Structures are given as structure tokens and as C-alpha cells.
Amino acid sequence: MLRAQRQAISNPTCGELKRCFLDKKNTYLSEVKKAKKDHWNLFLENESPTSIYRAMAYTKDSKVERIPQIRGRNRSLQSIFEGKCTAFRETLFPPPPHAPPSDWEDYSPLPSWEWPILTREEIEEACSAEIKGKTPGPDAISQEIIIKAYQAIPDLFLKVYSALFTTGYHPRSWRQATGAILKKKGKEDQSAPKSYRVISLLNCLGKVSERIIARRLGSLAEASHLLHPTQIGGRRQKSAIDAALALTTLIEEQRNSKRVTTALFLDIKGAFDHVAKNQLLAIMKNLGLPTNLLSWTWSFLNERKLRLAFDGQVQHFSEVETGIPQGSPTSPILFLIYIRDLFPNLATRLFSYIDDIALAVSSTSIKKNIRILEREAAKIFSLGERNAVEFDPGKTELVHFLRRYLRPRDPLRLLNGATIQLKEVVKWLGIWFDRKLDFKVHISTRVNQARSAFLRLSRLVNTERGLSPRAIRQLYIACVVSVGDYGA
Numbered sequence: 001m002l003r004a005q006r007q008a009i010s011n012p013t014c015g016e017l018k019r020c021f022l023d024k025k026n027t028y029l030s031e032v033k034k035a036k037k038d039h040w041n042l043f044l045e046n047e048s049p050t051s052i053y054r055a056m057a058y059t060k061d062s063k064v065e066r067i068p069q070i071r072g073r074n075r076s077l078q079s080i081f082e083g084k085c086t087a088f089r090e091t092l093f094p095p096p097p098h099a100p101p102s103d104w105e106d107y108s109p110l111p112s113w114e115w116p117i118l119t120r121e122e123i124e125e126a127c128s129a130e131i132k133g134k135t136p137g138p139d140a141i142s143q144e145i146i147i148k149a150y151q152a153i154p155d156l157f158l159k160v161y162s163a164l165f166t167t168g169y170h171p172r173s174w175r176q177a178t179g180a181i182l183k184k185k186g187k188e189d190q191s192a193p194k195s196y197r198v199i200s201l202l203n204c205l206g207k208v209s210e211r212i213i214a215r216r217l218g219s220l221a222e223a224s225h226l227l228h229p230t231q232i233g234g235r236r237q238k239s240a241i242d243a244a245l246a247l248t249t250l251i252e253e254q255r256n257s258k259r260v261t262t263a264l265f266l267d268i269k270g271a272f273d274h275v276a277k278n279q280l281l282a283i284m285k286n287l288g289l290p291t292n293l294l295s296w297t298w299s300f301l302n303e304r305k306l307r308l309a310f311d312g313q314v315q316h317f318s319e320v321e322t323g324i325p326q327g328s329p330t331s332p333i334l335f336l337i338y339i340r341d342l343f344p345n346l347a348t349r350l351f352s353y354i355d356d357i358a359l360a361v362s363s364t365s366i367k368k369n370i371r372i373l374e375r376e377a378a379k380i381f382s383l384g385e386r387n388a389v390e391f392d393p394g395k396t397e398l399v400h401f402l403r404r405y406l407r408p409r410d411p412l413r414l415l416n417g418a419t420i421q422l423k424e425v426v427k428w429l430g431i432w433f434d435r436k437l438d439f440k441v442h443i444s445t446r447v448n449q450a451r452s453a454f455l456r457l458s459r460l461v462n463t464e465r466g467l468s469p470r471a472i473r474q475l476y477i478a479c480v481v482s483v484g485d486y487g488a
Contacts, residue, residue: 041465052471056479059456066311067181071191085308085315088181091193093306096276096323097388110288113220118165118212123150123158126211137203138176138307138317146204164209168295174206175303176317177325181310200306200327207329213296214329217337226287227336228343233353234332240429241487243353247360247428250349251401251437254362260402261362262369264377264412264420265428267395268339268355272331275323276388277301280338283387287337297334342383348376353429366400370412373398377414393418397426403436431487442487450484 044055069077072087127150136142150157164170179198187195202210218236221227227235232243251261268274280301284294306320323338324331332354343350348361359380361372384391398412398420412420425434425441432442457475460467467475 044460044466047467047471049474052467052475053478055460055467056457056475059459065183067196068190070193077191081311081313082315084310088193088196088198088308089320092196092198093273093320093322094270095321096274097279097390101278104285107285107291107294108288109290113224113288113290115216115290115293118158118162120154120158122212122215123161123208124154125215126208127157135201137201137206138178139173139203139205141204143204143207146208161209161212165212165296166292168292168297168299170206170209170296170299172303174203174209175300176305177202177307177327178314179306179308181308198308198326200325202325202327209296210300211329213293214333217330217333221333221336226340228340228352230343230350231336231340231352233356234336240353240431243351243358244429244431244487247351247358247433248437250360250362255401255437259362259364260366260369260400261360262366262373262398262400263358263360263426263433264373265395265397265399265426266357266359266377266380267392268357269390269392271355272324272326272335273322274390275335275338277323279388280323280334283337283341300330339387339389341387342380342389344379344383348372356429358428366402369400374412374414377412381414393420396420397423399423399426399433399435401433401435401437439487446484446486450480453480453483 043051047055067084069079070084070087072078072083073090078084078087127146177200179200181196182199183190184195184197189195217226221235232238232246233240247263251263254261277298281294281298284297301323304320304322304325305317306322307315307317309315324334335354339355342357343352348359351358351360357380359373359376361369361376363369363372381391383389393414396414396418400422411422414420425432427433432439432445434441454476457472457480460475461472466472
């Protein structure tokens with residue numbers, strides 16, 4: 001039919017037919033354009049507190065691209081789905097560091113740890129309507145369904161979760177997850193598996209139990225010695241800005257005392273995925289934590305299964321040896337417990353946010369700072385080997401905070417032989433720290449991001465149609481001001 005249509009239009013004797021066809025085609029395209037415009041205007045006019053953010057999301061330049069060929073462990077490019085899954089698993093889910101199993105025969109928890117029975121208030125809070133689940137896990141049960149089910153049968157929920165809570169058991173069906181593969185921004189080599197991140201979609205029924213455990217451990221962290229005082233991330237009422245502000249305050253105080261500060265920024269390799277289960281249980285055992293908590297942790301981390309999903313295809317379930325699953329409410333607090341023994345009494349100031357660590361030392365000499373940092377970094381690296389924790393040398397950075405320009409010299413040498421060169425600007429916790437500490441790079445970056453968000457916002461309104469002034473003001477504060485003010 002298309003061939004006949006092209007032949008008829010290209011025939012010089014069919015001029016009238018050609019003009020008629022072009023008129024109908026233009027009319028059709030105009031009607032489609034008008035229908036899209038009317039639908040968009042109607043969508044903006046029927047605004048709601050949630051739809052305005054969806055409208056803002058529509059302004060982003062997004063396109064669906066298939067995952068290209070992925071380079072496997074043997075440097076060969078994988079083009080089929082199963083080959084890509086194998087390459088992702090080998091790189092993104094490597095076996096965690098080896099740690100010997102602990103002996104549990106004569107274990108008895110310390111009586112100082114309070115671990116009361118599960119209460120109705122905890123269940124109600126974990127199933128609250130304030131918790132919005134976006135995408136369900138493999139069981140396809142969303143958070144909205146759990147909210148309605150709890151409202152219908154609250155006593156049954158309390159009975160079931162109390163039994164699991166008391167015995168310390170996490171059902172096997174809740175240990176399954178779907179891993180969605182997403183591209184990282186700013187990565188040039190799209191064939192490298194590390195240019196992608198895995199978002200684990202866990203079963204929401206299991207998240208109820210995980211949420212209760214996370215909140216209890218969070219309360220213990222604030223009221224006891226469960227975590228080291230320098231561990232800021234993953235705790236209540238503490239943010240990345242608090243850690244960045246503490247580092248900035250130290251630098252300014254030492255500068256006023258005519259002392260120069262040098263900071264070494266470390267990153268724990270793999271973070272959650274490299275947690276050794278046996279080592280985590282051994283640490284919890286040394287702390288004397290309750291037996292049912294340790295039993296739940298062992299059940300939660302044991303025999304986990306994952307299936308990868310991308311390009312419209314879903315892999316079959318298979319076991320994964322990753323330590324702590326990404327996306328679980330308990331992952332941050334369990335990871336903080338896992339690395340709590342990395343922070344001894346050092347001759348440097350230490351700032352930690354989840355897996356990002358900064359060692360800062362101040363003196364009258366840069367060479368003295370380098371010597372101190374080399375010695376103290378060697379201690380942390382030795383503790384890392386002892387506690388099955390690895391550091392990523394590619395993300396280790398060094399900066400001297402002083403106003404005058406300093407030529408790159410006197411590099412810092414780590415225990416593993418890696419050499420860390422001096423940098424002028426370092427990005428830590430989303431903030432750009434420069435040697436002068438005037439934050440010009442950070443301000444320029446945030447202003448450009450805020451300007452981009454503002455231009456996208458301007459597409460949702462004009463002098464005749466679009467969102468209401470109240471909705472525009474709400475989006476401006478949430479999507480433009482918050483971007484520009486980050487770190488202010």
C-alpha cells in the first residue's frame with residue numbers, strides 16, 4: 001500500500017491527487033498537534049499537589065535507550081541479555097571479603113541492651129500512610145495495599161510480625177529482589193558495568209519488618225555507644241550538611257590560628273555490596289546485642305536472590321552473595337555498625353558520612369600534615385584489612401586548604417603503595433571544597449543547576465495558560481530554590 005501511495009504521488013499526471021494527499025496529511029498532523037496541546041493544557045489546568053511535580057518531571061530531557069554492549073570480566077563485549085547480566089553480576093556484585101564464621105555456642109547478650117517485644121504502635125507506624133512506596137518488589141504488593149490491609153486486619157499483622165520479631169526470622173520469600181539497571185550521569189564509557197547502578201526493588205511486606213528494625217537500631221545509636229561519635233550519616237536529625245559544616249568549621253578555626261589544614265578523603269569500596277556477613281555478625285556479637293536481633297540479621301542476609309531487569313527483559317532469580325541489599329531501610333544502620341571499628345583514636349580529626357570519610361590534620365607545615373596523614377591513613381587501612389573493609393584508591397583525594405597557590409608536590413603515599421596527588425578542588429558530599437574555601441566552584445555549579453531547573457519551570461506557564469501562580473511558587477521553592485541553596 002505504501003509503495004502504491006508513493007508511486008501515485010510521484011506520478012506527474014496525478015497532480016490533483018498529490019495536492020489532495022498533502023492537504024489531508026497536513027490536516028491530520030495539525031489535528032494531532034492540536035489534540036496534544038489541548039490535552040497538555042487540560043492536564044496543567046487540573047493541577048493537584050502531586051500532578052504539578054509530575055508536570056515538572058515531564059520537562060526533563062529523557063529518552064529510553066537500550067543498554068549497549070557490556071564489557072565482561074575477560075574484557076569481551078557482551079551483546080545478548082544473559083551475557084550482559086553475567087557481566088553486571090561479576091562487577092557490581094562481587095563476593096564480599098572473606099571473614100571466618102563466629103562461634104555461637106556460649107553466646108549470651110548483655111543485659112544493658114533493651115529490646116522489648118513488638119508493640120502495636122511500631123506496627124502502625126511501619127504501615128503508616130505517610131510511607132509512600134513507589135514501585136513494588138517481586139511480589140507485586142505495593143505499600144498502598146499494605147496500608148489498606150493493615151487497616152482491615154491490624155490484629156493479624158501484629159500477631160504475624162510479633163512472631164517473626166520474637167524468633168528473629170525473615171521469610172525467604174522476602175529475601176528476593178528485582179534489580180533495575182540505570183545509567184549513571186556523566187559516565188563516558190557506557191560499556192563499563194560501573195557506569196550503571198542497580199536499584200533493588202524489595203518486597204514491601206518485608207520492608208515493614210526491616211523498617212521496625214531500622215528504627216530500633218537508630219534509637220539505640222543515639223542513646224548508647226552502638227556507633228562511633230564521628231559517624232554522622234544514616235542517623236536521626238543528621239545530614240551530609242552537618243558533616244560538611246563540621247569540616248568547614250575546623251578549617252576556618254585553624255586558619256584563624258595561622259595553621260594550614262590538609263584533608264584526605266577516602267571512600268569505602270563497594271559499600272553495602274562488600275559487607276561480609278560473618279564479620280557483621282561477629283561485630284554485633286562483640287557488642288552483646290540481643291539474640292533475636294542477631295538471628296534476624298543472619299536470616300535477613302542469608303540466601304538472598306536477585307533478578308536483573310532492563311531493556312524490557314527480566315532475568316530469572318539466582319543467589320547473590322552481596323552483603324547488604326541496596327534499598328532496604330536497615331542497610332544504612334547495619335553498614336554503620338559494620339564499619340564502627342574503623343575509627344580509633346587518631347591524631348587527626350575524622351568526619352564520616354556513610355561510606356565517605358575525611359581525615360583532616362592541621363599544623364604549621366604542609367610536610368608535617370602529609371607525614372601525619374600517611375601514618376594515620378596506614379592505621380585505618382590496617383583496620384580495614386582486619387575488619388574485611390576495602391578502600392577505593394581511585395576515589396581517594398587530597399587537598400590543602402590555604403589561600404596561596406601551591407605547586408603539586410609532596411604526594412601522599414598510602415599503605416598499599418598508591419600515590420595520591422594534590423587537587424585544587426574536591427567534591428565531597430555534594431559540595432565542592434576548593435583550597436581557598438571560598439566555594440566559588442560550588443556556587444557556580446549550583447547556580448547553573450538552578451538556572452536549568454528554572455528554565456524547565458518556565459515551560460509550564462505563560463501569560464494565558466499553564467499552572468496557577470500558587471503552583472508555580474510551590475515548584476519554584478521545591479525545585480529551584482532547593483537546588484541553588486544546597487550547602488548554603
